[in-house]
Amino acid sequence: MINYRIAVKDDKKSIFSGHIKLGGSSPSGESIGFTNYYMEKDGEPFIGICGEFHYSRYDERCWEDEIIKIKMGGVNIVATYIFWNLHEEVEGVFEWGGNKDLRRFIELCGKHGVYAIIRIGPFDHGEIRNGGLPDWLFGRPFEVRSNDEGYLAYARRLYNEIGKQVQGLLYKEGGPVIGTQIENEHNHSSAQWGMTVGINNMWLNGGSDGNAHMMKLKEMALEAGIDTPIYTCTGWGGATTPVPDMLPLWGGYAYWPWIYYEEDRFAGVKEHPATPEYIFRDKHNNDIPKSYNFEPFYAPEDYPYACCEMGGGMVQFYKYRFKVPYKSVPAMTVMKVAEGCNLPGYYMYHGGTNPKGTVNPYTNDLATPKLSYDFSAPIGEFGQVRESYKRTKLQHYFLTTFQKTFALTKTILPGDTSRMDPYDVDTLRYAIRSHEGSGYLFLNNFQDHVDNRELSGFNVSIDLPDETITLPNEGDLTLASESFAMLPYNFDLGGIKLKYATTQLVTKIEVGEETYYFFVTPRGMRPEYAIESAGLTRVEVDHGIVDRQEAVTYIRVEELKESLIRLQLDDGKGIMIYTMTDESSLDFWKVHLLGRERIVFTGANLLMSGNEIKLESTDEENVSLRVFPDFDSPLGEISGASLVGQSTDGLFASYELRAPRRDISFTLEKVKNERAVLAFASGSLDGVKEALLRIDYSGDIGYAFIDGELISDNFCNGTTWEIGLKRFEERLLDKGMYVYVSPIRKGTVVNSNTTMAGWNESAKELIADIGSVSAVPVYEIVIRA
Numbered sequence: 001m002i003n004y005r006i007a008v009k010d011d012k013k014s015i016f017s018g019h020i021k022l023g024g025s026s027p028s029g030e031s032i033g034f035t036n037y038y039m040e041k042d043g044e045p046f047i048g049i050c051g052e053f054h055y056s057r058y059d060e061r062c063w064e065d066e067i068i069k070i071k072m073g074g075v076n077i078v079a080t081y082i083f084w085n086l087h088e089e090v091e092g093v094f095e096w097g098g099n100k101d102l103r104r105f106i107e108l109c110g111k112h113g114v115y116a117i118i119r120i121g122p123f124d125h126g127e128i129r130n131g132g133l134p135d136w137l138f139g140r141p142f143e144v145r146s147n148d149e150g151y152l153a154y155a156r157r158l159y160n161e162i163g164k165q166v167q168g169l170l171y172k173e174g175g176p177v178i179g180t181q182i183e184n185e186h187n188h189s190s191a192q193w194g195m196t197v198g199i200n201n202m203w204l205n206g207g208s209d210g211n212a213h214m215m216k217l218k219e220m221a222l223e224a225g226i227d228t229p230i231y232t233c234t235g236w237g238g239a240t241t242p243v244p245d246m247l248p249l250w251g252g253y254a255y256w257p258w259i260y261y262e263e264d265r266f267a268g269v270k271e272h273p274a275t276p277e278y279i280f281r282d283k284h285n286n287d288i289p290k291s292y293n294f295e296p297f298y299a300p301e302d303y304p305y306a307c308c309e310m311g312g313g314m315v316q317f318y319k320y321r322f323k324v325p326y327k328s329v330p331a332m333t334v335m336k337v338a339e340g341c342n343l344p345g346y347y348m349y350h351g352g353t354n355p356k357g358t359v360n361p362y363t364n365d366l367a368t369p370k371l372s373y374d375f376s377a378p379i380g381e382f383g384q385v386r387e388s389y390k391r392t393k394l395q396h397y398f399l400t401t402f403q404k405t406f407a408l409t410k411t412i413l414p415g416d417t418s419r420m421d422p423y424d425v426d427t428l429r430y431a432i433r434s435h436e437g438s439g440y441l442f443l444n445n446f447q448d449h450v451d452n453r454e455l456s457g458f459n460v461s462i463d464l465p466d467e468t469i470t471l472p473n474e475g476d477l478t479l480a481s482e483s484f485a486m487l488p489y490n491f492d493l494g495g496i497k498l499k500y501a502t503t504q505l506v507t508k509i510e511v512g513e514e515t516y517y518f519f520v521t522p523r524g525m526r527p528e529y530a531i532e533s534a535g536l537t538r539v540e541v542d543h544g545i546v547d548r549q550e551a552v553t554y555i556r557v558e559e560l561k562e563s564l565i566r567l568q569l570d571d572g573k574g575i576m577i578y579t580m581t582d583e584s585s586l587d588f589w590k591v592h593l594l595g596r597e598r599i600v601f602t603g604a605n606l607l608m609s610g611n612e613i614k615l616e617s618t619d620e621e622n623v624s625l626r627v628f629p630d631f632d633s634p635l636g637e638i639s640g641a642s643l644v645g646q647s648t649d650g651l652f653a654s655y656e657l658r659a660p661r662r663d664i665s666f667t668l669e670k671v672k673n674e675r676a677v678l679a680f681a682s683g684s685l686d687g688v689k690e691a692l693l694r695i696d697y698s699g700d701i702g703y704a705f706i707d708g709e710l711i712s713d714n715f716c717n718g719t720t721w722e723i724g725l726k727r728f729e730e731r732l733l734d735k736g737m738y739v740y741v742s743p744i745r746k747g748t749v750v751n752s753n754t755t756m757a758g759w760n761e762s763a764k765e766l767i768a769d770i771g772s773v774s775a776v777p778v779y780e781i782v783i784r785a
Contacts, residue, residue: 057352074396251309257317382724480524
């Protein structure tokens with residue numbers, strides 16, 4: 001057996017405030033501020049969970065439900081780009097209607113208790129044409145992204161227009177807008193001008209005038225009335241970071257499609273390398289001033305390590321058709337949080353579709369699909385919920401439930417990790433966050449672009465100043481391939497000490513005189529709890545065994561079983577530990593409903609607003625709802641389904657609901673292997689919230705048209721192409737749909753050997769075929785409790 005050790009000699013942080021020029025108050029008296037280590041709300045540690053969602057890339061009719069869905073995922077801040085070229089495509093003509101209605105989007109965030117950060121550019125990138133700058137700036141005699149007054153005059157006009165849209169919605173006015181990002185990757189990243197030829201024939205200026213330019217933009221934002229408690233900038237890659245006036249935000253991606261651009265430094269790249277993103281670092285330590293993807297121009301301990309672009313997926317580039325493993329996203333969360341991040345932020349958290357322009361119909365970056373910006377995000381282009389959403393949700397519950405103590409913990413590494421090889425997947429990767437002798441052991445067994453395998457036959461010893469804790473006390477640990485964990489040690493479990501658990505803490509709720517803690521067993525691990533025996537009167541466990549020893553009581557729960565442990569303390573207090581399996585945890589939700597916190601298990605997407613419950617179920621008309629504690633009265637009015645069963649299952653009241661079965665019928669006529677025509681009869685999309693068309697195909701690019709207009713596209717990578725149909729319903733029923741797959745061309749030859757302007761392409765082999773095509777309903781069940 002391999003014993004890994006980590007020594008905790010000093011876990012105290014030097015926490016101070018007053019040096020960061022950020023913060024503010026709302027009319028209600030709520031305040032936001034910063035220490036050097038975390039964000040504060042009303043003077044207490046606050047862990048913001050930020051998720052990127054671009055209003056302009058989503059159907060405005062669906063914004064509200066999607067914002068609720070984001071909130072239900074445990075996100076409490078929505079960040080959004082304001083793309084200049086979408087709002088002022090024609091010079092002097094600003095558009096703020098429809099899916100460009102920034103004001104309404106922010107109002108909906110406020111309605112549902114979610115803060116907002118607006119990323120006002122002028123340059124954004126965001127894989128959009130010109131990085132968000134309008135085409136008409138190309139023909140101007142000045143340098144963009146600089147303090148050239150010609151450029152600043154146009155940027156000032158943009159800021160003034162944004163300022164008008166957000167007035168009354170700012171935090172100081174009682175609104176949700178707490179933050180403003182100035183520029184993006186200034187002096188680090190650029191984008192190609194869409195006016196030029198090819199993918200990278202000519203690039204925008206990457207940024208001039210450094211801090212002076214960033215501070216000038218902030219000054220202009222304030223003059224325009226964009227006055228928020230927080231101003232941020234992106235920090236990686238040597239980007240301009242004017243501290244203490246702006247908070248630098250960081251991130252990291254494991255999938256790098258940009259390395260396939262036709263640049264000299266990437267010439268000959270054939271395979272994507274394994275990135276060092278999944279090796280633990282310490283990003284808040286003056287003794288380690290620089291590390292992988294983190295080279296700040298300030299002492300790390302002077303400012304919080306916060307993120308805005310943890311890879312929630314990645315956009316498809318033409319030359320790199322990756323399949324993002326959804327487990328890569330929660331694994332990234334484990335890494336960044338372990339490294340000291342107390343403000344995680346995802347890009348993207350919710351995917352979308354690029355809107356069409358009037359001057360330029362297709363406004364996406366030239367290397368990406370014309371329309372799709374799905375990003376393989378936790379929530380997809382048409383509102384699909386992915387495994388990454390379900391797993392990060394559990395992590396968000398943990399971070400926000402225990403934020404006041406967790407934010408104080410300090411990162412501790414087992415040694416120098418800078419020389420670790422990302423291709424070494426046989427050695428356990430681990431780190432600690434600790435405070436005053438208690439904390440969390442972080443384990444990771446996920447690595448991108450490498451075949452991961454199960455790790456077994458090991459344990460971990462934590463050497464504290466006055467004791468050593470070994471997980472587990474007897475036997476060994478196993479961590480499944482692509483698995484990860486945050487395991488507590490010396491945790492205060494409602495008045496009794498949990499010495500360690502080989503399960504991951506999720507959240508807690510109070511029910512009467514009892515406190516219920518919810519844990520999940522990481523894949524491959526045997527669930528075990530070690531609890532100090534002193535003060536423990538009685539122990540009972542479902543599906544497990546109790547080993548009561550003088551100093552410590554060990555409780556071992558059966559694997560692949562949900563279990564309840566009942567602890568009775570000397571003072572009469574009851575502590576309950578509910579252990580979920582990895583599989584059952586994906587159906588776990590924590591909600592506030594009818595005046596109290598409740599736990600819900602359901603495989604449907606759960607959307608809560610006031611006393612209204614919405615359940616979205618994809619291709620499954622039978623929906624179960626397990627609730628604890630139960631409602632005090634019957635469910636109430638139900639629409640979209642019938643209540644067909646009700647029972648009690650241990651702690652939980654179970655409700656069985658059934659929606660009327662809907663089959664999305666259509667006819668398909670294959671014109672050729674790569675061309676098909678679909679027709680939908682009147683009423684075929686009735687009675688469903690959404691209908692997802694699923695297309696399996698081979699070839700290069702998939703295109704879907706209605707009456708000659710492109711409505712969806714997809715770079716083929718071997719996964720199923722999905723299209724949400726409801727937003728196109730009227731036109732779809734009238735005109736039908738045409739699907740075309742452009743072929744992969746092997747042995748291509750372009751012949752221009754002619755005296756006239758003739759060019760001809762020929763290929764030895766063309767690969768394109770439309771395979772199976774199906775459509776599945778997304779049911780919506782509404783319960784007004």
